[in-house]
Structure formats: C-alpha cells, structure tokens
Amino acid sequence: MAKNLTTREQDYSKWYNELVIQADLAENSGVRGCMVIKPYGYGIWEKMQAELDRMFKETGHENAYFPLFIPKSYFSKEASHVDGFAKECAVVTHYRLKNDENGKGVIVDPDAKLEEELIVRPTSETIIWDTYRKWIQSYRDLPLLINQWANVVRWEMRTRLFLRTSEFLWQEGHTAHATKNEAIAEAEQMIHVYSDFVENYMAVPVIIGVKTESERFAGAIETYCIEALMQDGKALQAGTSHFLGQNFAKAFDVKFANKEGKQDYVWATSWGVSTRLMGALVMTHSDDNGLVLPPKLAPIQVVIIPIYRGDEEFDKVSEVALELQKELRAKGLRVKFDNRDTQKPGWKFHQYELKGVPVRIAVGPKDIANGTFEVARRDTLKKEVMLKNEVVDKVSGLMDEIQKNLFSRALDNRTEHTTEVSNYDEFKQVLDTKGGFISAHWDGTLETEEKIKNETKATIRCIPSDVEKEEGTCMVTGKPSRERVLFAKAY
C-alpha cells in the first residue's frame, strides 16, 4: 500500500482524489472549478490525443478551429439546445478594466459593456452551424468532416478533477451530410472509433448503446454512447456521438442543392470525448499502491533504477543501465533511467509505483555479477529475475501482456458486476449490495425512468446495441418491454 493514500476499500472517492493529486496528474487551481493539468497528466492526455487524432484522420476528418465565444442569441436558435446548454455557463459582459479612481486596483469599466453578451462555448454546434451556412451550397461541398480540439466551459457547482470540472479539454467532431442515412452511418462509425480507442488503448471495456430520450444530447435525434464500469460499481459515460437530424441546419438555415438541383436541409452529427477519459483510466485500473497505466498510454513504459553504494558502483551500474536503456529504446519503448543521486532506490520504487509505470527494472552489483535483472510488473506487482540476454525481448513482450491483462481484468470485473434482474425488489437489492450494471425490463416511458431514478438514483445508462433483443415486462409497471436496458448509478 502506498503511504498516505487512502485505500479503495476505505473510501473510493477519497482514494481517487488523493491519487490524482499524488500521482501528479492534476490539481485544483485558484479559479473555482478549474483544474491545472500537470505535466505527467498532460503527457497521458497527449498520447490519447495523438491516437484519437490519427483515428479521426484515417476516417477522413480534418481539424479546424472555431471561436471560444458564442453570441447569446445563437443559443436561442435551437430550442432544446438552449435549455440544455445556455444555462450554467460563463458569460462575458464587458471588454475592459480600468484603474479604480479610489486606488483600489482595477475594476470593470462600466463604459465597456458589450451590446450582446458572449457565452464561453459549452459546446460548439451553434457557432459551427452558423459558419457551415457559408461553406455549404451544393452536394459537392458534402460531406463536411471536421473536428476541433478545444477547451469548453460548463459552470459546475460540485467539481471533481477530470470527472467534472468547469473548464475541460475535449475534441468535438461536427459533420454535415447530404442524406439522413449517411449522417446516421457517421454517428455510428464514430461511436465505434471511440469504442476501439477506449478498449484497445485505454484497456477499458465499454458497452455501446443509445441513450433514452431523457438522457439525449440537447438537440439530438439519437445519442450513441459508450459506457464503462468503474471498480466501485458505478458507470461512467466515456464518449457520445449524436445524430442531430436537420435540427441545426434548420435553426441556422443551412441548405444545399442536391444532385437534382433541389434545395434541402443538411443532415448533421456531432461527437466528443474529453479529459473525463483520464478519470475513467485512473478509476478502472489503479490500485491501493497508486496508478496503473496501460503501456500504450504510459508516458514512461519502463523505468530503470540503479542500486549502488559509492561512485565506483554507480559508474558500473550506470554503464549496464544505459546499455539496457539503449536496447529497449531501439525496440521502440519509452524508457527512463532514473540516475538521480538525490533520492534513494526505495523512494524511487514507491514513486514509480504511484505513477503507474508498467515495468520497473532494478540494476545492482549483484545483478551484474549474475548477469541478470530484477523486473517488476506494475499490474500484478510480481517480480521476475531475467537473464541479460533475454531481458529486452521479454520486457518488450510484457507491454502487450500487461495491456491485455488490464483489459481482461477490467472485463472480468464488469462481467462480475453485471446482473440480470427480473423484478424491482431484486433490482433495488442488487443496486444496494453489489452495484454495477443491472440489465432489466422497462416499459419505455419517461415516467417510469424518472420514478426509478428518484427512488434509487440509478439511471438508464443505455439501450445496448449489438445484443439480442429479449421481450418481457417492465419490472416496475408490468407493462410490455421490447428489450432489456442497462441501469446503473453513474459518475
């Protein structure tokens, strides 16, 4: 167990907060609800960005950049969107400060009031569709496949690092299509891109599904989502992709001439993932000793720690360590040789365990004498002595092995914490004792969904896709149900 780190058993929520700070991922700033993403945390986010960006480009998307500010009136143009997004937001009302005449520092200049207030973007559909009107005239301009990497602000009263912050970083894709089917296919394609990324890079298994009407994105016809299960049995929405129909095209008057020369409104999608994924990554794999990172996203995949007394031993050990570092790097691994003399080996072991480095190699005089290395895996905490001539291949192989082990461990946890129930009493009992995903029949009404939410705090996470539909009767009302849906308490 890590020193000073609350265990998951003691208090999962406290464990998470402490871990994010102790592992140098992020911290709260002097600005309410806004976080500072520290270099180690940002290094992981950069790896996520790089993979996602590559996947977006491989599916034909290009990046662009749209304004941070959105005029207030833009939000009013799409009726359901304004209710969902224009409420808790940062509002810019003035464009100048001035020196206070009473010498009390700077004050807002009342003469510099904006004619129309600007909203710091909570999401960019409105400003982007206002722009697309100028870009789209004909079917030749379609599809328009654009992504933006940006910061967004949604004012939050209760914040938690990565999971819920007033400002966060994300990407938002916004595409325009000539036909309904093409737009639906795009929205579905992108939820699968997300699922591919989250499962194969983050090693976090997800359920793909669609949201119920009440949980849909404000302005969407259909919201596709991926849902992950954390170690405490709570669900986390890891990404969403929306089929927006012609709602935004109509609100912003974006029409195109089709091949027959007829004018029609454009079909839209939008899709996004955010720094919230960092929270999912931490909560899925980490343990009471600290972070556990999947090798594909770890800024440092292998750390080499020298064990020595005195300068002479240090020189010998360093020579061997540097040679090993070189060979591992030649295999494409991200390796750090921590040769600082200001810290002891024990402190370093603890530190890299806390930071989730997948493999640690210790090199001391005994190892040199024996022609061996001591190799420790972060995921299993197991140590193995490896021969000098096999260590490079074995450690290389470990990357793949650890990546797979993390995924299968998380999948086992999810399987264990997914329960089919047949009545409401059983539902409540499972929710209170075991938690996790609960698969149940529901009559499809908002009323029943609300009732369950109010009575149990569980929400419908999604109506799973890619599963066989099973008819039944609603666990609450007894009315007919077309299929099972997935409930859980959620982050």
Place this chain on the structure above:
Amino acid sequence: MAKNLTTREQDYSKWYNELVIQADLAENSGVRGCMVIKPYGYGIWEKMQAELDRMFKETGHENAYFPLFIPKSYFSKEASHVDGFAKECAVVTHYRLKNDENGKGVIVDPDAKLEEELIVRPTSETIIWDTYRKWIQSYRDLPLLINQWANVVRWEMRTRLFLRTSEFLWQEGHTAHATKNEAIAEAEQMIHVYSDFVENYMAVPVIIGVKTESERFAGAIETYCIEALMQDGKALQAGTSHFLGQNFAKAFDVKFANKEGKQDYVWATSWGVSTRLMGALVMTHSDDNGLVLPPKLAPIQVVIIPIYRGDEEFDKVSEVALELQKELRAKGLRVKFDNRDTQKPGWKFHQYELKGVPVRIAVGPKDIANGTFEVARRDTLKKEVMLKNEVVDKVSGLMDEIQKNLFSRALDNRTEHTTEVSNYDEFKQVLDTKGGFISAHWDGTLETEEKIKNETKATIRCIPSDVEKEEGTCMVTGKPSRERVLFAKAY
C-alpha cells in the same frame, strides 16, 4: 495572376486579406474580432505546432495546461503587468443565463453574479506563478520547464486575420530557475529555437535582438525578439522570449531553499509564438497567383492532376498517377492525386496554385506515350518535362531546392530593404520611399524614440544581437549612441 485576387502592387493589404480567405486559410466569424481557422489553414498550423513541440521537448520542456480564467485580483499583483494586460480583455461577470419572463429568449441571471470577476487569459504568467508557489520549495524542484498550447484573448478594436485577432492560438513557455544566469540562458536559448524554426521551417529570415524598454513585455527585465521583414517593407515581430527576473516570483511569493538552505526568490522566463506566424508565412512568400508554401510546412507537397477525355483515358491516366503517388509517398512526400471528375484540369491548376502547393504534376495520354511527366514549381512557376525514371528523385530533390529558394529570395528582399542611414532626413526619406529596416544611431532615450515614432510611425524593432557594435551620434539629437538600432514601420 489569380482571378479575383487584388495584386500586391495594387493594394498589399487588400491582397493579403483576400488571399487568406480565397486560399481557405481562415475567415471572420460571427463573433467580433474572432476568426475561424479553416481546415487548410489549420493543417499548416498543425505542422508548425508539431515541429515547435518537438523542439521544445528536445530542449527539456514538458507540456501542461492551466485555467482559461484568471481572477481579476491576480493581475494587480505585478504592477507593470496589470497596465500592459488587464485593460483590453474579456471579463466574465456572471455564471448563468435564464429564460426571460417576457418570453424574449434568454437573459443574464442577475442572481448569478460572480463575487470576483474572471478575466479570459490574455497571457498566463499570473495564474501560472500562483501555481508554481505550490510546486517549488527547493532547488531540487528547479529548473521547472513548462510549455502550454492554448487560446488567449486580447480585446482588439481593429482586427486582421492571423495578424491581430481578439482570440488567437499560441504556445507560452513559463520556466523557473535557481539563478539569474540560468534564466537568462533559457530566454536566449528559446529565442534561438524560434529563430531556428522560423528560418528553417517557415523559410523566413529573422533578425535576433532585444527590445527597447518601451517595447518590452509588461513585467519583463529583457525582451528578446525575432523580427522579420514582409514584402511590403513592413516588419513583423515573429516571436518573443522574456527574462522576467524575480518580478513574478516576488508578486506571487515563490521562494526556494537553495543548496545552502537559504531562501531566495525564483528567476523566471516566458516565451511565445502564435497563429500570427501564419500571417508572416503568407506575407513573406506569396505572390499575385496566391499562396506559396515552403515544402516543410505544406499540407500537400505534390499534387497530381490527371488530363483525360472519357473513361478509358481516365483509367489509363489514373493507373500511372496512382503508381507515381505510391512511389512519391514511399519517399516520405505528402502527395494528393486529385481525381475528381467534377472539376476541369484548368480549374485544378488554378486552385492548387492559389493554395501554394509546392509541386504540381500533370499526367495525360501524351505523357504516358512519351514516358514523361510535366512538373511545375510553385515558387518559380516554371515547368519542366521529366522522364518517368527520374521523376521521383527529381521531385524529391525539388522539396529541398524550393525550401532553400524561398529562404534565399526572402533574404535577398530583406538585404535589399535594409538601409544604413546617417541622418534623420535620410531616415525619413528612406522610410517614405523604400521602407524596410533602417539601421540608425539613437541616443537611447525614450523621448527620442517617442519623437521618431510620432513623426514617422517607425518604431525601434530591436537592438540587434550578434552584430558588431558601432559607436556614433543620434540622428535626431546628436547625442552619443553606443550602437545602431533597427527601425521600421511594423505590423
């Protein structure tokens, strides 16, 4: 000459504005002073970012992310900084909108007024140094070498795409050091990193120097800069690096225990370049036909255009073009085969000329019969017929040749437009007729600098480093001058 593009001769400023829009780099948005960076423009910016980011990491820097908002009071802590930055800025005063009771859409909720206003960051020294206080205790925590890629907002009344916009994208490095000399060395290192990037990737020659006191960054002890000369004889500041002394450490109480255990304030630097570099890139190389891009930053380096009539010819030409594309890509080139049947070859030629693609290759039935390709260079507009078996190597080689030619052409232009003058009349005459950089003696006082600026609109761009100092007498006052300085009208 491109259709519909004003020539540089007619109106340089208008030419620039039209070119940025016609070449699909950027456009004005519905939000005053904020631009939309379009995919083609953003693609160039991404290439710039990738190279700069690599250079920053190679010099030991890590990326992090700090809040978009800065509490108003933070600005008041560093006296000169508040005057320079906290005036023309976007001020967030409220955190909620609500439905208007009279049904007039949404209005700002008066009950949601912030206790302290938040400023949208114009630059991040204050929020970062407020954070560094928590990160730095001992000399072991130093140096702290951090960079941030972010958007910033400085309210501007007159804006021009890329050159001056209210919101722009940039990177800002913020480093902390144990000694004055180390901080100065860092500031100097980074101005050289910038100079290396701008000259070797953007192919834009720059003068390295330091700013006079009046042109220094608000809060800096010394501002290093790189200055480039545009085709119209006006200078453009392409990047700055600041030695901040202990000003911010004192303002935010950031002390460290040195090796002797004594407390001292930390020494600081900051440095940044922005999307303004896009403006410099466009204005340095482009011509009356459109953009001219250096191969190292061009999103498309080679475009292949098929010439054909009918499907049969198209199939033959496509086969050859695709093979060529494959071979060029194998050499690491970014190649596009534009096989759209919705546009004619002439239109495509014009389009890629406008967009500055360095090399265009045309493939038609005649070329196939002759075993040749027609290769056109964007920089010289010259065409050459190349044999099939030599085209790949020759086009590969052209990348380097074009990159060098652009730099040397820009350097020649600068040399031609740099004039040493010995008196104020000559100074004014050169400024009015020839423009460019003017090297002159100045007495070192703010008064004289202001007088020259008011009378001629020319400012001291920098006191050049890396040149031999030549003593003389001030062209205005006749007082002694320690060295020549560089004047110009500037963007």
